[in-house]
Amino acid sequence: MTSSRSWVVVALSALLLTGCSYTINGDPLPASDATPASAPTTTSTTSDGSPKIAKQRSVAGVDPCGLLTVDDLKPVGALTAQPTRRDDQIQESCQYLFDGASVVTALYQKYEHVRQRQAKGREVVVDGHSSWVACDLDGNAMVCTTTTAVNPNRSILVAMTLNGGKAEQMTAMLQSLIKVALNRLPAA
Secondary structure, eight states, rough: HHHHHHHHHHHHHHHHHTSSSSOOSOOOOOTSSSSSTTTTTTSSOOSOOOOOOOSSSSTTTOOOOGSSTHHHHOOOOOOSOOOEEOTSSTEEEEEEEEEEEEEEEEOOOOHHHHHOOTTTTEEEEEETEEEEEEEETTTTTTEEEEEEEEEEEEEEEEEEEEEOOOOHHHHHHHHHHHHHHHHHBBOO
16 A cells, blocks of 8 residues: 555545445456446547546535435445535545445545555546546455546545445446436536
8 A cells, every 4th residue: 555545545444443434445446337448449538648527517515425315325225324424534525324334425636646546546437537446355345436537626436345345346336326426416
């Protein structure tokens, strides 16, 4: 683990240890419905190296707990608590708790910063947006994150921790959740 990612891993590990969180680390796996950035027919960055953004969206005034609903999260399971803001761990974030699982959404930082911190991640394209995917095992729990560019200065994060989870299945689920969250953001 690199020191540049350490603060995120520490924050997320602290939540995991309290039984209500996730960590961001690890090797990525692409979603089955996403296009890998390395595929010869597509690229997820523009010619100037910036992330691909099909439709710029704003995060101003958006509640991170409003990015996903109970219905959106049914594939994960039944919520065991109301969604809770977790700004003390990650600014502008919200956590959804399930039995043996956690999902976190966040109005996140610049996409390029995430790519630099998660060097083992992989870029895919989700609905025309560059999306950085990373998964890793943390004890018995699989931790997967997807960070998606929404404008030149911000991204959204959807992360999941699942006891006994399989990276491929979790990544596919996260890609679906990212699509829903993207559609809830207003146009920039």
